Amino acid sequence: MTSEDSLDALIDALVRSTFQVTSVLTRIGAENDLSLTQLRVLGILRDRRPRVTELAAHLGLDKSTMSGLVDRAERRGLLARDRNPHDGRAVDVFLTPAGRELTQRLDVEIRRALAPTLGRLRPEQREQLVGLLEPLLGPADAD
Amino acid sequence: MTSEDSLDALIDALVRSTFQVTSVLTRIGAENDLSLTQLRVLGILRDRRPRVTELAAHLGLDKSTMSGLVDRAERRGLLARDRNPHDGRAVDVFLTPAGRELTQRLDVEIRRALAPTLGRLRPEQREQLVGLLEPLLGPADAD
DNA sequence: TTGACATGGTTCGTATTACCAACCATCCTG
Protein backbone atom coordinates (compact mmCIF):
# COMPACT_ATOMS: atom_id res chain seq x y z
CA MET A 1 0.00 0.00 0.00
CA THR A 2 1.50 3.30 -1.06
CA SER A 3 1.40 6.47 0.98
CA GLU A 4 -1.15 7.85 -1.49
CA ASP A 5 -3.52 4.97 -0.85
CA SER A 6 -3.34 5.30 2.90
CA LEU A 7 -4.18 8.99 2.55
CA ASP A 8 -7.15 8.26 0.31
CA ALA A 9 -8.49 5.64 2.68
CA LEU A 10 -8.10 8.01 5.60
CA ILE A 11 -9.90 10.83 3.82
CA ASP A 12 -12.77 8.52 2.97
CA ALA A 13 -13.09 7.32 6.55
CA LEU A 14 -12.86 10.82 7.94
CA VAL A 15 -15.48 12.22 5.56
CA ARG A 16 -17.81 9.36 6.32
CA SER A 17 -17.43 9.79 10.05
CA THR A 18 -18.03 13.51 9.54
CA PHE A 19 -21.39 12.91 7.90
CA GLN A 20 -22.31 10.35 10.50
CA VAL A 21 -21.60 12.68 13.40
CA THR A 22 -23.30 15.55 11.59
CA SER A 23 -26.43 13.51 11.15
CA VAL A 24 -26.57 12.78 14.88
CA LEU A 25 -26.08 16.43 15.74
CA THR A 26 -28.66 17.52 13.18
CA ARG A 27 -31.19 15.06 14.53
CA ILE A 28 -30.70 16.13 18.13
CA GLY A 29 -30.87 19.76 17.07
CA ALA A 30 -34.08 19.16 15.16
CA GLU A 31 -35.64 17.41 18.16
CA ASN A 32 -35.08 20.67 20.02
CA ASP A 33 -36.05 22.99 17.17
CA LEU A 34 -32.48 23.99 16.52
CA SER A 35 -30.55 23.99 13.28
CA LEU A 36 -27.01 22.66 13.26
CA THR A 37 -25.80 26.25 13.12
CA GLN A 38 -27.83 27.26 16.16
CA LEU A 39 -26.46 24.23 17.95
CA ARG A 40 -22.95 25.43 17.22
CA VAL A 41 -23.80 28.93 18.37
CA LEU A 42 -24.91 27.60 21.73
CA GLY A 43 -21.79 25.45 21.94
CA ILE A 44 -19.54 28.42 21.35
CA LEU A 45 -21.35 30.60 23.85
CA ARG A 46 -21.03 27.95 26.51
CA ASP A 47 -17.69 29.31 27.61
CA ARG A 48 -17.38 32.57 25.71
CA ARG A 49 -18.99 35.98 25.37
CA PRO A 50 -18.00 37.00 21.86
CA ARG A 51 -19.15 39.96 19.86
CA VAL A 52 -21.36 39.30 16.84
CA THR A 53 -18.50 39.47 14.36
CA GLU A 54 -16.33 37.08 16.35
CA LEU A 55 -19.19 34.62 16.44
CA ALA A 56 -19.62 34.94 12.69
CA ALA A 57 -15.90 34.42 12.11
CA HIS A 58 -15.93 31.30 14.31
CA LEU A 59 -18.66 29.80 12.18
CA GLY A 60 -17.43 31.11 8.87
CA LEU A 61 -20.62 33.10 8.31
CA ASP A 62 -21.36 36.60 7.17
CA LYS A 63 -22.16 39.10 9.91
CA SER A 64 -25.59 39.72 8.42
CA THR A 65 -26.35 36.01 8.74
CA MET A 66 -25.15 36.10 12.31
CA SER A 67 -27.38 39.05 13.05
CA GLY A 68 -30.44 37.05 12.03
CA LEU A 69 -29.38 33.95 13.93
CA VAL A 70 -28.85 35.97 17.09
CA ASP A 71 -32.19 37.70 16.54
CA ARG A 72 -34.17 34.50 16.43
CA ALA A 73 -32.33 32.87 19.32
CA GLU A 74 -32.77 36.05 21.35
CA ARG A 75 -36.49 36.09 20.59
CA ARG A 76 -36.60 32.53 21.92
CA GLY A 77 -34.91 33.67 25.09
CA LEU A 78 -31.84 31.49 24.61
CA LEU A 79 -29.30 34.27 24.44
CA ALA A 80 -29.03 38.02 24.86
CA ARG A 81 -27.13 40.99 23.48
CA ASP A 82 -25.28 43.66 25.42
CA ARG A 83 -23.32 46.69 24.30
CA ASN A 84 -19.61 46.12 24.73
CA PRO A 85 -18.44 48.53 27.43
CA HIS A 86 -15.08 49.19 25.76
CA ASP A 87 -16.32 49.63 22.19
CA GLY A 88 -19.60 51.38 21.55
CA ARG A 89 -19.95 49.72 18.16
CA ALA A 90 -19.60 46.16 19.35
CA VAL A 91 -22.39 43.95 20.69
CA ASP A 92 -21.56 41.07 23.00
CA VAL A 93 -23.62 37.90 22.85
CA PHE A 94 -24.10 35.50 25.74
CA LEU A 95 -26.35 32.70 26.94
CA THR A 96 -29.34 33.39 29.14
CA PRO A 97 -29.99 30.97 32.00
CA ALA A 98 -32.56 29.24 29.78
CA GLY A 99 -30.03 29.00 26.99
CA ARG A 100 -27.43 27.59 29.33
CA GLU A 101 -29.87 25.04 30.59
CA LEU A 102 -30.80 23.94 27.07
CA THR A 103 -27.14 23.77 26.09
CA GLN A 104 -26.37 21.46 28.97
CA ARG A 105 -29.32 19.26 28.08
CA LEU A 106 -28.13 19.06 24.48
CA ASP A 107 -24.68 18.15 25.68
CA VAL A 108 -26.08 15.22 27.57
CA GLU A 109 -28.17 14.10 24.63
CA ILE A 110 -25.23 14.27 22.26
CA ARG A 111 -23.08 12.22 24.56
CA ARG A 112 -25.86 9.73 25.05
CA ALA A 113 -26.34 9.43 21.30
CA LEU A 114 -22.69 8.91 20.45
CA ALA A 115 -21.77 6.73 23.41
CA PRO A 116 -23.19 3.45 22.09
CA THR A 117 -21.09 3.56 18.94
CA LEU A 118 -17.93 4.90 20.54
CA GLY A 119 -18.35 2.60 23.48
CA ARG A 120 -17.61 -0.26 21.15
CA LEU A 121 -13.98 0.79 21.31
CA ARG A 122 -11.93 -0.40 24.23
CA PRO A 123 -10.77 2.43 26.51
CA GLU A 124 -7.19 2.23 25.28
CA GLN A 125 -8.43 2.41 21.70
CA ARG A 126 -10.42 5.52 22.53
CA GLU A 127 -7.36 7.19 23.95
CA GLN A 128 -5.40 6.16 20.92
CA LEU A 129 -8.05 7.66 18.65
CA VAL A 130 -8.08 10.90 20.60
CA GLY A 131 -4.31 10.97 20.41
CA LEU A 132 -4.44 10.67 16.64
CA LEU A 133 -7.18 13.26 16.19
CA GLU A 134 -5.82 15.90 18.56
CA PRO A 135 -2.86 16.97 16.44
CA LEU A 136 -5.15 17.37 13.44
CA LEU A 137 -7.47 19.80 15.16
CA GLY A 138 -7.04 23.52 14.91
CA PRO A 139 -7.08 25.73 18.00
CA ALA A 140 -9.63 24.64 20.57
CA ASP A 141 -13.27 25.29 19.78
CA ALA A 142 -15.24 22.30 21.10
CA ASP A 143 -18.73 22.15 19.57
CA MET B 1 -8.57 8.53 33.87
CA THR B 2 -11.94 6.79 34.10
CA SER B 3 -13.76 5.23 31.17
CA GLU B 4 -16.22 8.12 31.29
CA ASP B 5 -13.49 10.68 30.81
CA SER B 6 -11.96 8.90 27.86
CA LEU B 7 -15.38 8.84 26.22
CA ASP B 8 -15.90 12.55 26.82
CA ALA B 9 -12.50 13.39 25.40
CA LEU B 10 -13.18 11.25 22.36
CA ILE B 11 -16.54 12.85 21.72
CA ASP B 12 -15.01 16.29 21.93
CA ALA B 13 -12.26 15.41 19.51
CA LEU B 14 -14.66 13.74 17.11
CA VAL B 15 -17.11 16.64 17.11
CA ARG B 16 -14.32 19.11 16.59
CA SER B 17 -12.88 17.13 13.71
CA THR B 18 -16.40 16.92 12.27
CA PHE B 19 -16.77 20.68 12.17
CA GLN B 20 -13.30 21.08 10.77
CA VAL B 21 -13.93 18.69 7.89
CA THR B 22 -17.37 20.18 7.32
CA SER B 23 -15.90 23.63 7.00
CA VAL B 24 -13.45 22.42 4.36
CA LEU B 25 -16.23 20.71 2.41
CA THR B 26 -18.48 23.75 2.72
CA ARG B 27 -15.76 26.06 1.49
CA ILE B 28 -14.92 23.90 -1.51
CA GLY B 29 -18.60 23.55 -2.29
CA ALA B 30 -19.11 27.30 -2.07
CA GLU B 31 -16.18 27.90 -4.41
CA ASN B 32 -18.10 25.84 -6.94
CA ASP B 33 -21.54 27.25 -6.15
CA LEU B 34 -22.64 24.12 -4.35
CA SER B 35 -24.15 23.75 -0.91
CA LEU B 36 -22.91 20.98 1.33
CA THR B 37 -26.07 19.06 0.52
CA GLN B 38 -25.55 19.37 -3.21
CA LEU B 39 -21.98 18.22 -2.71
CA ARG B 40 -23.28 15.13 -0.98
CA VAL B 41 -25.80 14.50 -3.72
CA LEU B 42 -23.03 14.48 -6.30
CA GLY B 43 -20.96 12.20 -4.07
CA ILE B 44 -23.77 9.69 -3.80
CA LEU B 45 -24.50 9.73 -7.51
CA ARG B 46 -20.88 9.07 -8.31
CA ASP B 47 -21.43 5.33 -8.14
CA ARG B 48 -25.19 4.96 -7.87
CA ARG B 49 -28.36 5.66 -9.81
CA PRO B 50 -30.96 5.95 -7.04
CA ARG B 51 -34.55 7.02 -7.27
CA VAL B 52 -35.53 10.34 -5.70
CA THR B 53 -36.79 8.77 -2.50
CA GLU B 54 -33.66 6.68 -2.02
CA LEU B 55 -31.57 9.78 -2.41
CA ALA B 56 -33.70 11.59 0.16
CA ALA B 57 -33.40 8.67 2.59
CA HIS B 58 -29.62 8.61 2.19
CA LEU B 59 -29.42 12.26 3.16
CA GLY B 60 -32.15 12.17 5.77
CA LEU B 61 -34.25 14.68 3.85
CA ASP B 62 -37.89 14.90 2.92
CA LYS B 63 -38.74 13.82 -0.61
CA SER B 64 -40.10 17.29 -1.38
CA THR B 65 -36.75 18.80 -0.42
CA MET B 66 -35.06 16.27 -2.65
CA SER B 67 -37.34 17.19 -5.50
CA GLY B 68 -36.19 20.80 -5.32
CA LEU B 69 -32.53 19.90 -5.02
CA VAL B 70 -32.73 17.66 -8.06
CA ASP B 71 -34.61 20.38 -9.92
CA ARG B 72 -31.93 22.97 -9.44
CA ALA B 73 -29.03 20.63 -10.14
CA GLU B 74 -30.82 19.39 -13.25
CA ARG B 75 -31.34 22.96 -14.42
CA ARG B 76 -27.59 23.44 -14.01
CA GLY B 77 -26.99 20.40 -16.16
CA LEU B 78 -25.22 18.43 -13.43
CA LEU B 79 -27.67 15.56 -13.26
CA ALA B 80 -30.71 14.20 -15.00
CA ARG B 81 -33.93 12.33 -14.29
CA ASP B 82 -35.24 9.27 -16.02
CA ARG B 83 -38.37 7.20 -15.49
CA ASN B 84 -37.55 3.92 -13.85
CA PRO B 85 -38.30 1.18 -16.42
CA HIS B 86 -39.59 -1.26 -13.80
CA ASP B 87 -41.77 1.14 -11.81
CA GLY B 88 -43.69 3.86 -13.60
CA ARG B 89 -43.93 5.92 -10.44
CA ALA B 90 -40.24 6.04 -9.68
CA VAL B 91 -37.74 8.50 -11.12
CA ASP B 92 -34.06 7.59 -11.30
CA VAL B 93 -31.44 10.28 -10.85
CA PHE B 94 -27.94 10.15 -12.30
CA LEU B 95 -24.97 12.36 -13.15
CA THR B 96 -24.60 13.91 -16.57
CA PRO B 97 -21.10 13.97 -18.08
CA ALA B 98 -20.76 17.56 -16.85
CA GLY B 99 -21.85 16.49 -13.38
CA ARG B 100 -19.39 13.62 -13.39
CA GLU B 101 -16.62 15.91 -14.47
CA LEU B 102 -17.41 18.41 -11.71
CA THR B 103 -17.63 15.63 -9.15
CA GLN B 104 -14.18 14.39 -10.08
CA ARG B 105 -12.78 17.89 -9.85
CA LEU B 106 -14.34 18.33 -6.43
CA ASP B 107 -12.85 15.05 -5.34
CA VAL B 108 -9.39 16.25 -6.24
CA GLU B 109 -9.92 19.56 -4.49
CA ILE B 110 -11.13 17.89 -1.34
CA ARG B 111 -8.16 15.57 -1.23
CA ARG B 112 -5.83 18.46 -1.91
CA ALA B 113 -7.41 20.48 0.89
CA LEU B 114 -7.25 17.74 3.50
CA ALA B 115 -3.89 16.29 2.54
CA PRO B 116 -1.68 18.91 4.24
CA THR B 117 -3.26 18.30 7.63
CA LEU B 118 -3.56 14.55 7.34
CA GLY B 119 -0.13 14.31 5.80
CA ARG B 120 1.26 15.33 9.17
CA LEU B 121 0.52 11.80 10.33
CA ARG B 122 3.03 9.11 9.55
CA PRO B 123 1.68 6.44 7.18
CA GLU B 124 1.37 3.86 9.93
CA GLN B 125 -0.56 6.37 12.03
CA ARG B 126 -2.94 6.97 9.14
CA GLU B 127 -3.61 3.29 8.84
CA GLN B 128 -4.10 3.07 12.55
CA LEU B 129 -6.60 5.95 12.41
CA VAL B 130 -8.51 4.34 9.55
CA GLY B 131 -8.55 1.11 11.49
CA LEU B 132 -10.10 2.83 14.49
CA LEU B 133 -12.67 4.77 12.45
CA GLU B 134 -13.80 1.92 10.19
CA PRO B 135 -15.69 -0.06 12.80
CA LEU B 136 -17.55 3.07 13.86
CA LEU B 137 -18.89 3.76 10.41
CA GLY B 138 -22.27 2.58 9.26
CA PRO B 139 -22.71 0.78 5.95
CA ALA B 140 -20.55 2.27 3.18
CA ASP B 141 -21.62 5.59 1.73
CA ALA B 142 -18.41 7.57 1.05
CA ASP B 143 -19.12 11.28 0.57
C1' DT C 1 -9.04 68.93 16.62
C1' DT C 2 -11.14 67.55 12.92
C1' DG C 3 -11.63 65.22 8.60
C1' DA C 4 -11.23 60.74 6.37
C1' DC C 5 -11.20 56.09 6.61
C1' DA C 6 -11.99 51.68 9.12
C1' DT C 7 -14.81 48.70 11.86
C1' DG C 8 -19.19 46.66 13.97
C1' DG C 9 -24.03 45.79 13.33
C1' DT C 10 -28.41 46.03 11.30
C1' DT C 11 -31.56 46.08 7.47
C1' DC C 12 -33.13 44.85 2.87
C1' DG C 13 -33.52 41.98 -1.13
C1' DT C 14 -32.81 37.50 -3.09
C1' DA C 15 -31.84 32.48 -3.59
C1' DT C 16 -31.59 28.12 -1.37
C1' DT C 17 -32.75 24.70 1.97
C1' DA C 18 -36.14 22.28 4.41
C1' DC C 19 -40.58 20.86 6.23
C1' DC C 20 -45.53 19.61 5.89
C1' DA C 21 -49.86 18.92 3.60
C1' DA C 22 -52.27 18.11 -0.49
C1' DC C 23 -52.34 16.06 -4.76
C1' DC C 24 -51.86 12.84 -8.94
C1' DA C 25 -50.11 8.70 -11.01
C1' DT C 26 -48.81 4.15 -10.67
C1' DC C 27 -48.47 -0.12 -8.30
C1' DC C 28 -50.13 -3.99 -5.51
C1' DT C 29 -53.44 -6.90 -3.01
C1' DG C 30 -57.68 -9.05 -1.63
Place this chain on the structure above:
DNA sequence: CAGGATGGTTGGTAATACGAACCATGTCAA
Protein backbone atom coordinates in the same frame (compact mmCIF):
# COMPACT_ATOMS: atom_id res chain seq x y z
C1' DC D 1 -61.14 -4.31 -10.06
C1' DA D 2 -61.67 -1.46 -5.91
C1' DG D 3 -58.88 0.13 -2.08
C1' DG D 4 -54.96 1.25 -0.10
C1' DA D 5 -49.91 1.93 -0.43
C1' DT D 6 -45.99 4.07 -2.64
C1' DG D 7 -43.30 7.63 -5.49
C1' DG D 8 -42.99 12.23 -6.91
C1' DT D 9 -44.35 16.99 -7.55
C1' DT D 10 -46.43 21.28 -6.11
C1' DG D 11 -47.52 25.05 -3.01
C1' DG D 12 -47.04 27.38 1.35
C1' DT D 13 -44.05 28.84 5.08
C1' DA D 14 -39.91 29.53 7.97
C1' DA D 15 -34.99 29.47 8.46
C1' DT D 16 -30.43 30.03 6.53
C1' DA D 17 -27.14 32.52 3.96
C1' DC D 18 -25.12 36.07 1.02
C1' DG D 19 -24.10 40.75 -0.70
C1' DA D 20 -24.97 45.67 -0.74
C1' DA D 21 -26.33 49.70 1.50
C1' DC D 22 -26.52 52.11 5.62
C1' DC D 23 -25.63 54.26 10.34
C1' DA D 24 -22.90 54.70 14.51
C1' DT D 25 -18.68 54.55 16.63
C1' DG D 26 -13.77 54.36 16.68
C1' DT D 27 -8.99 55.65 15.01
C1' DC D 28 -5.38 58.05 12.79
C1' DA D 29 -3.09 61.67 10.53
C1' DA D 30 -2.61 66.20 8.93
